[in-house]
Amino acid sequence: DLCRSKLRELDALHAPGFVNLRELTLDSNLIPEVFSLPHLPALTTLRLNHNLITTAPTDARGTPSSSSCRSNSPAPPSPARRPATTPNAPLTGLPTLTALEVLHLGYNQITDIPSLKLSYLRNLRVLHLQGNEITRVDGLQNLS
Numbered sequence: 001d002l003c004r005s006k007l008r009e010l011d012a013l014h015a016p017g018f019v020n021l022r023e024l025t026l027d028s029n030l031i032p033e034v035f036s037l038p039h040l041p042a043l044t045t046l047r048l049n050h051n052l053i054t055t056a057p058t059d060a061r062g063t064p065s066s067s068s069c070r071s072n073s074p075a076p077p078s079p080a081r082r083p084a085t086t087p088n089a090p091l092t093g094l095p096t097l098t099a100l101e102v103l104h105l106g107y108n109q110i111t112d113i114p115s116l117k118l119s120y121l122r123n124l125r126v127l128h129l130q131g132n133e134i135t136r137v138d139g140l141q142n143l144s
Helices: none
Strands: 023-025 045-047 102-104 126-128
Touching: none
Parallel strands: 023 045, 045 102, 102 126
Antiparallel strands: none
16 A cells, blocks of 8 residues: 555566565555556556546656647557567556456546556456546447
């Protein structure tokens, strides 16, 4: 439980000692995005409520990257067409949390669901997005 720790980045989670982590609570921090999350293969519950998460990747200052495009980001490939990952390539970001079943992203600054790439999370059963500025519910196909 790392609630209210004033965390801005998640670099420490890239250490090998976290690969068996099953539950991670990061509520009420200053985390601006979910694209720097490391590959945590055993993680089933992730709580990121009350952070500064947007749907666009951010730069080192926490501002949206100029190369990101919220509305025109391509949809993830269908399961049959997903590229195979290179064993030596570092996997990061929300789409790599393939065991994730519960995801709390409430009370952030999320406006666009598809750019979160939730369709990669095949085991996701519970999703909390309350308190965000979402105007259109899409990007949830392929979730059961």
